[in-house]
Structure formats: structure tokens, C-alpha cells
Amino acid sequence: MTASRNALYGALLLLPAAVLLWVFTYQPILATLGNSLYSTPRGRRASVFVGLDHYQTMIADPVFWKALTNNAIYALTTIPLSMALALAMALFVNAKLRGQGLVRMAYFTPTVLPMVAVANIWMFFYAPDYGLVDQVLGLFGGGGNNLLGSKETALGALIVITIWKEAGFFMIFYLAALQQISPTLIEAAELEGASRRQIFRRVTLPLLMPTTLFISINAVIGAVRLVDHVIAMTKGGPDNATVLLLFYVYQVGFAFWDTGYAAALTAVLLVMLALIALFQFGYADKRVHYR
Amino acid sequence: MADIRVENLVKSWGGLRAVDDISFDTRAGEFVALLGPSGCGKSTTLRLIAGLDAVSAGRVVLAGRDVTALPASKRNLSMVFQSYALFPHLNVAENVTFGLSVRGVPKAGQAARLKHVADLLGLAALLDRRPSQLSGGQQQRVALGRALIAETPICLLDEPLSNLDAQLRSEMRNEIRSLQQRLGITMVFVTHDQTEAMSMADRVILMRQGRIEQNGAPADLYEKPASVTVAKFIGTPPMNILALDAREGGAVIAGSAGPAVGPAGGRPVVLGIRPEHVALGSGGLPATVETTEYFGADSIIACRAGSQRVLVRMPGKPSLDKGTAVHLSWPRAAAHIFDQETGLRRDAA
Structure with missing residues (x-):
């Protein structure tokens, strides 16, 4: 077989995947970037080129800024907390433990549930007066809260749900990584006189860093991607207290039918995610892999 | 300087006794090899001494102190693991000083001791490298360095040379031996390689199925094996x-017509004879050559005498074809008599 023949076969083998990627990923991205420079077509008015108009609107849009701030708060709390909780759970179920399989399954269950089902369960937990959370609070004399209905607590309530859902998923990765660490390394550290805390801080944690990076990338994506519960529970309210970026994109695009502006919002979202991913892969990756 | 005393040590996993009631002691500054086939309990014994596993029964006494209940970190000993157990995220210097650092030794003291150990083991040029950037022999040195920098009187080594190639292994053998003598450390060394045990150790403890078969100087094990196993x-x-087959005038090699090579009467016995002690000559036990294996300095010739196969070591490359008739003989003192049933040595009666 000649070299050119080989290249042809190679290209043909790649073709199906390439076509799918192009049609469903890259072409829509480029189309979105393009659309963000055009006005939204309405009725008989076809879309016209408006340049950076949408982006100027965005800068002046208080809801956009609210969504950005909310999303930042949402990400900066859910990511570290769910990862810390995942690590703690993984350490717990990695130890010798009665009913280990059952505990692992229990921790993983929230991951299996669809987000809308999760929202349904938590709607009940958060219900004023008769909901689980309010009843517990009532025992301490703090009942009568509408956690999802007040501006101060609504975002926090959603953050709790996200942590609850994500931690079990991340735990699986930490658990797998913990089981990869050679017990001899831990024994060697013990023999050298390291305390349990020192072993965790100086051996286990550094050896988990590649996993931590992987999980953090997933967590960032999750923090932007997971908006099902916003749609199911609060619809961004009250008073935009729970508007997240992707939810705002959805609202602008599919509730207000301002597709041009939604495209511009999407473009900003994409650029932000790309920058974060670049940092994670380009900078953190080099510091985290030891081989 | 510290001695090790092991008393009636038992380790069982479920019903299986990995270490079955063994006792031995070492002098301070002695180099002891725990030798045996895999699964004989030698590594488990070492882990019990180190405190990495809990004993099922018995005591471990180090330098006169009963440490049976103490964790590994409180036993004042160091260990080199078979896999070296180097921390992949730390460089050589950090690996070597890990123990000092977690024990809170000041940085200046760490640096001085690191320099000393690095010079001793030739690690000075490698201090900034990660374990993944080192060869097997270099990793071995780092593991040794981490054990030596603690300056503990006792150092345990678990098959430290098994991952090295033959050339490096013999170098490291000499190096470890000379380090041990220079520093006066009590070393216990686990190996399945008899050459390692015989050439390095002051004393060899040969184990089988969780028990000690023989405990003695290398020459004792070679010259006066306590059992057929040894x-x-x-x-x-x-x-x-x-x-052997019993005959009136003395036992003969089974299936042969004589001459008599063992005692007459008494409990049934087997005869042990080392290949290097058998000579080919004109008189003695008639045999036929079956195969010849040439090794350079010497050759091993397999002969059949009666129903038995006898290996003979001869210098050089003798030209003996298959089927050649020969006569085998050996000095009387080179013959070992073992009880057929128990396998234990019976000194010539």
C-alpha cells in the first residue's frame, strides 16, 4: 500500500467523527459568533449587520451583570465546597468500613438522579413551614422561611443543591485515585515518622493533584452548565437573585426570542470558559503531573 | 548499635500461618539475611519487625526494648522497600530528607546530613531530579539514602536488589555490604537469591513455610545443611x-548394584552429595552420562546411576558423549546423610 493510499484511508476513517464534530460543534460555534454581530430577525425585518451593538447592550445590561456576579458566587462556592466534600467522602469510604458498598452507593445516588428530579425533591425540602429544612429550623425557633422565595437565600439554596449533587460524582474520581496510591508509599511515610495529618498533606494530597485538576475542570464546566434546577425551581427569581449566565442565555433566546443578543451572550460565555480551560491545561497541568 | 531479638513470632491471616512461631536473635552490627522461596514468610517477618503489620503472637525486642506494641515510627529503625517507595512528587533531596523534615529537624541540620549521605552514595548530581527521571540503580540509591540519613541503628531491606540487572546487582551487593560495615548498622536483609544471602550476610536464616529451617553462617548452611530442604x-x-536401597553390607544407591555408600540398617536415610565433590574416575559407582551443560569455567554433567540422577560439576569442557560409561566417587567426608522421613540431617553414626 502506498503512502498516499494510507493517508486516504486515514482521512476516510476520521471523516464520520469529523463531520459530526463540524456539524454539531464547530459550525454552530462559528454561526453563533457570526449571529452575535447581526440583529435579531423579526417578522418582515430581516437581520442586518449591527457590529458590536449587542456587546454594547450587554455592558449596559444590569441583568447580564447580575447573572455574571451570581455565576461567579455560584462557581466560587460550589466548586471548592463540592470538591472538598468529595475528597472527604472518598477518604471516608476508602477506609476499612462496615457496609462500604452501601455507603459508596448512597453517596453516588444524587449523581444518578436527573437534575429535574433533584429539583423536585428539594422543592419539598425547601417548602415554607412544612418542608424538611424549615421544620428543622423551626425546632430552633427559626421557622417560617421561604428559602427559595427570598432574595437573600434563594441563590444559597440552589448552591446547596448543586454541591449535594456534584460531590458524589467527584467522589468517584477521588476514590479511584486514592486506590491508585501504592500502600507502600503510605507505609514508607509512616515508617519515616510522619503523622496521619502529615501523610495526608505531604503525600496523599500531592499525589491526588492530577485528579484534583481533572475534577476542577469538570466542576467549572458544571458550574456554568447546570441550570436545570434554576429553570425548575426559581426561573431566575426572585428579582433575578438566581439568574445564572446560561439561564439568562436561555431566557433571552427562548423566552424573549432575542436570538442575536443571546448569541452575543453565548460568545462571551464561550470565551470565558476557553480562558479558564487554557489556564487549567496550560498552567496548572504542568505543576500537577509528576511523571 | 542495636541487636534484634524475635521471640515466638506468629502471624496468621485467617487460618493460614504465614509466620509460624519463629525465634532468632542477631548481634548488634550484624548483617543477617532472611532467605527462602517466595511465600515462606520472610517478608512478613521483616514487616513484623518493622511494625508495618501487627503480630498475632510473640515479641519483637530491639536493643533490649520490647517494641511489639509500638508503631513503625517509634521503633527507631529504617527500611528499604522492594519497590523503593520513593515519593513521585518529590525530588531526590526531598525524598531523602522526608523523614527528617516530618520529624522537625532544622533545615541546616537536614542540609548537612543530606550532603553527607549524598556523598556517601554518589547522589550529589541527582538531587534535583524526580524519581521518574532516575534509573533503577539510582532509585535504589535514593531509597538507601532515605534509610541511612535517619542514622537509625537498625536498617531493614526487603529484596532491595531484585529489580536491578545482574551487573548492577553485584555492584550494589558490595556497596551495601561495605556501607553496613563502615556504619556499623544492624541490617536484616530479605532475599530469595541464595547468592545474595551467601555473599553478603554474616548469618543466613533460611525459612520455609513460615518456619526457620536453619540459622547459621553461610558456610554452615553450605557445609552442614540441617535438612534436605536447606x-x-x-x-x-x-x-x-x-x-538408597538397604543392603547387608551397607546401603547402596537405589537401583544400583553397589558399592555401599551409606550406613547399614537403622532408619531409612537419603544421601546428599554436592556436584562439586563428585569426581569422575576409574573406580567407584558405575554410571552413564545423560547430558552435559557447559557454563564456561565449568560444566555440569548429569549421570544416571541406578535409578538416580547425579549431577557432577567438572572444570572446563570435558568431551563426554551421551551414553558414555563412567565411574563416580567422592570423599567420605563430603557425603551428607539425611533421615528419609523427616529430612533432617543425621551426622554419620
């Missing part, structure tokens, strides 16, 4: 163990 484990090729 006789068959030590020496390359191992000792010939020959079944």
Missing part, C-alpha cells in the same frame, strides 16, 4: 539427594 536450596546446582 541442602536443595543452597548451591547452584543444588546438592544431589539420592535415594
Whole structure:
């Protein structure tokens, strides 16, 4: 077989995947970037080129800024907390433990549930007066809260749900990584006189860093991607207290039918995610892999 | 300087006794090899001494102090693991000083001791590298360095040379031995390689199925094996163990017509004779050559005498074809008599 023949076969083998990627990923991205420079077509008015108009609107849009701030708060709390909780759970179920399989399954269950089902369960937990959370609070004399209905607590309530859902998923990765660490390394550290805390801080944690990076990338994506519960529970309210970026994109695009502006919002979202991913892969990756 | 005393040590996993009631002690500054086939309990014994596993029964006494209940970190000993157990995220210097650092030794003291150990083991040029950037031999040195920098009086080594190639292994053998002598450390060394045990150790403890078969100087194990097991484990090729047929005038090699080579009467015995002690000559036991293996300095000739196979070591490359008739003889003092049933040595009666 000649070299050119080989290249042809190679290209043909790649073709199906390439076509799918192009049609469903890259072409829509480029189309979105393009659309963000055009006005939204309405009725008989076809879309016209408006340049950076949408982006100027965005800068002046208080809801956009609210969504950005909310999303930042949402990400900066859910990511570290769910990862810390995942690590703690993984350490717990990695130890010798009665009913280990059952505990692992229990921790993983929230991951299996669809987000809308999760929202349904938590709607009940958060219900004023008769909901689980309010009843517990009532025992301490703090009942009568509408956690999802007040501006101060609504975002926090959603953050709790996200942590609850994500931690079990991340735990699986930490658990797998913990089981990869050679017990001899831990024994060697013990023999050298390291305390349990020192072993965790100086051996286990550094050896988990590649996993931590992987999980953090997933967590960032999750923090932007997971908006099902916003749609199911609060619809961004009250008073935009729970508007997240992707939810705002959805609202602008599919509730207000301002597709041009939604495209511009999407473009900003994409650029932000790309920058974060670049940092994670380009900078953190080099510091985290030891081989 | 510290001695090790092990008293009636038992380790069982479920019903299986990995270490079955063994006792031995070492002098301070002695180099002791725990030798045996895989699964004989030698590594488990070492882990019990180190405190990495809890004993099922018995005591471990280090330098006169009963440490049976103490964790590994409180036993004042160091260990080199078979896999070296280097921390992949730390460089060589950090690996070596890990123990000092977690024990809170000041940085200046760490640096001085690191320099000393690095010079001792030739690690000075490698201090900034990660373990993944080192060869097997270099990793071995780092593991040794981490054990030596603690300056503990006792150092345990678990098959430290098994991952090295033959050339490096013999270098490291000499190096470890000379370090041990220079620093006066009590070393216990686990190995399945009899050459390692015989050439390095002051004393060899040969284990089988969780028990000690023989505990003695290398020469004792070679010259006066306590049992058939020891006789068959030590020496390359191992000792010939020959079944005997009882005859009026003394036992003969099974299936042969004589001459008499064992005692007459008494409990049934087997004869042990080392290949290097058998000579080919005109008189003695008639045999036929079956195969010849040439090794350079010497050759191993397999002969059949009666129903038994006898290996003979001869210098050079003798030209003996298959089927050649020969006569085998050996000095009387080179013959070992073992009880057929128990396998234990019986000194010539």
C-alpha cells in the first residue's frame, strides 16, 4: 500500500467523527459568533449587520451583570465546597468500613438522579413551614422561611443543591485515585515518622493533584452548565437573585426570542470558559503531573 | 548499635500461618539475611519487625526494648522497600530528607546530613531530579539514602536488589555490604537469591513455610545443611539427594548394584552429595552420562546411576558423549546423610 493510499484511508476513517464534530460543534460555534454581530430577525425585518451593538447592550445590561456576579458566587462556592466534600467522602469510604458498598452507593445516588428530579425533591425540602429544612429550623425557633422565595437565600439554596449533587460524582474520581496510591508509599511515610495529618498533606494530597485538576475542570464546566434546577425551581427569581449566565442565555433566546443578543451572550460565555480551560491545561497541568 | 531479638513470632491471616512461631536473635552490627522461596514468610517477618503489620503472637525486642506494641515510627529503625517507595512528587533531596523534615529537624541540620549521605552514595548530581527521571540503580540509591540519613541503628531491606540487572546487582551487593560495615548498622536483609544471602550476610536464616529451617553462617548452611530442604536450596546446582536401597553390607544407591555408600540398617536415610565433590574416575559407582551443560569455567554433567540422577560439576569442557560409561566417587567426608522421613540431617553414626 502506498503512502498516499494510507493517508486516504486515514482521512476516510476520521471523516464520520469529523463531520459530526463540524456539524454539531464547530459550525454552530462559528454561526453563533457570526449571529452575535447581526440583529435579531423579526417578522418582515430581516437581520442586518449591527457590529458590536449587542456587546454594547450587554455592558449596559444590569441583568447580564447580575447573572455574571451570581455565576461567579455560584462557581466560587460550589466548586471548592463540592470538591472538598468529595475528597472527604472518598477518604471516608476508602477506609476499612462496615457496609462500604452501601455507603459508596448512597453517596453516588444524587449523581444518578436527573437534575429535574433533584429539583423536585428539594422543592419539598425547601417548602415554607412544612418542608424538611424549615421544620428543622423551626425546632430552633427559626421557622417560617421561604428559602427559595427570598432574595437573600434563594441563590444559597440552589448552591446547596448543586454541591449535594456534584460531590458524589467527584467522589468517584477521588476514590479511584486514592486506590491508585501504592500502600507502600503510605507505609514508607509512616515508617519515616510522619503523622496521619502529615501523610495526608505531604503525600496523599500531592499525589491526588492530577485528579484534583481533572475534577476542577469538570466542576467549572458544571458550574456554568447546570441550570436545570434554576429553570425548575426559581426561573431566575426572585428579582433575578438566581439568574445564572446560561439561564439568562436561555431566557433571552427562548423566552424573549432575542436570538442575536443571546448569541452575543453565548460568545462571551464561550470565551470565558476557553480562558479558564487554557489556564487549567496550560498552567496548572504542568505543576500537577509528576511523571 | 542495636541487636534484634524475635521471640515466638506468629502471624496468621485467617487460618493460614504465614509466620509460624519463629525465634532468632542477631548481634548488634550484624548483617543477617532472611532467605527462602517466595511465600515462606520472610517478608512478613521483616514487616513484623518493622511494625508495618501487627503480630498475632510473640515479641519483637530491639536493643533490649520490647517494641511489639509500638508503631513503625517509634521503633527507631529504617527500611528499604522492594519497590523503593520513593515519593513521585518529590525530588531526590526531598525524598531523602522526608523523614527528617516530618520529624522537625532544622533545615541546616537536614542540609548537612543530606550532603553527607549524598556523598556517601554518589547522589550529589541527582538531587534535583524526580524519581521518574532516575534509573533503577539510582532509585535504589535514593531509597538507601532515605534509610541511612535517619542514622537509625537498625536498617531493614526487603529484596532491595531484585529489580536491578545482574551487573548492577553485584555492584550494589558490595556497596551495601561495605556501607553496613563502615556504619556499623544492624541490617536484616530479605532475599530469595541464595547468592545474595551467601555473599553478603554474616548469618543466613533460611525459612520455609513460615518456619526457620536453619540459622547459621553461610558456610554452615553450605557445609552442614540441617535438612534436605536447606541442602536443595543452597548451591547452584543444588546438592544431589539420592535415594538408597538397604543392603547387608551397607546401603547402596537405589537401583544400583553397589558399592555401599551409606550406613547399614537403622532408619531409612537419603544421601546428599554436592556436584562439586563428585569426581569422575576409574573406580567407584558405575554410571552413564545423560547430558552435559557447559557454563564456561565449568560444566555440569548429569549421570544416571541406578535409578538416580547425579549431577557432577567438572572444570572446563570435558568431551563426554551421551551414553558414555563412567565411574563416580567422592570423599567420605563430603557425603551428607539425611533421615528419609523427616529430612533432617543425621551426622554419620
